[in-house]
Amino acid sequence: MEGAAMSGTDGTGGAAGTGGGQEPWQWDEPTWRGHVGAVRAGRPLRPARWPGGARAAVALSFDSDHETIPLRNDETHPGKLSQGEYGARAGVPRVLRLLRDRSVPATFFMPAVSALLHPDEVRAYVDGGHEVALHGWIHERNTQLTAADERELALRAADTLESLAGRRPVGIRTPSWDFSDHTLAISRELGLAYDSSLMADDEPYEILDHGEPTGMVEIPVEWIRDDAPYFTMDRFTSSRPYTPPRGVLSLWRDEFDLAVEEGGLFQLTMHPHVIGHRSRFLILRELLDHIGAHDVWYATHEELAAYVSRECPAG
Incomplete structure (x- = not known):
């Protein structure tokens, strides 16, 4: 994830969210209901109990974007690329050591270009017992793509991660949580078990496609529980790390x-290139200390999706 996506299209060349050239206040009821109802939260998937009687489930994830955000933005100068390289060079080793020492599994959402740049990193995730999941080709913005281009990049990314990780990914997080009008259909075509890009609940839920249950699990995200909004720095824009790390620790601990x-x-x-810096990494370590004082079930996103699907059957 990183800052908000730029104005996009509906994937067919028209402006996103338009209703036949009308202003939103001119839409008839079927039009605005159609937009709202296209992808919707269905039945809740919070089980009656977590494995081992745990009091909560904890699903940690890292978006290993590395150099792909500047590349996606056509930023090819060494300075921007080095910020991403930090994630692979310094952030990931710190994160993997911490997860190993605490015996905590995690999910690493990785753009395919990032995986191709750092194949040994992909193998380190797998060897550490972690999940590798889809995160686009080059951290593209899906709402700026045609349906055909989004589909082609998603399939190419899945093939790439399968070749590097040794198994096909079963989940997706869209880059920048940019979920287009076509993303759900493409994810279903890929046979994915879950998505982790939408924000309709705190708890997992089943995704509805125009009112029809899909069987696909949403593991919802939120900007509150993301390190990038608090710590992103860009000297040419208004992006500034206004929140001190320990303020973020307080927020996450309360969550x-x-x-x-x-x-x-x-x-x-x-994100390894964000949380991996020393003053921020310390708060992650302290957060895990706090979590470790409670009876919780740590799970990858794949494990979580499989468990809630099994424990919350339809009907």
């Missing part, structure tokens, strides 16, 4: 504490 109180899910999105 976790209420998840435990409600017996639900605590899901967290991080």
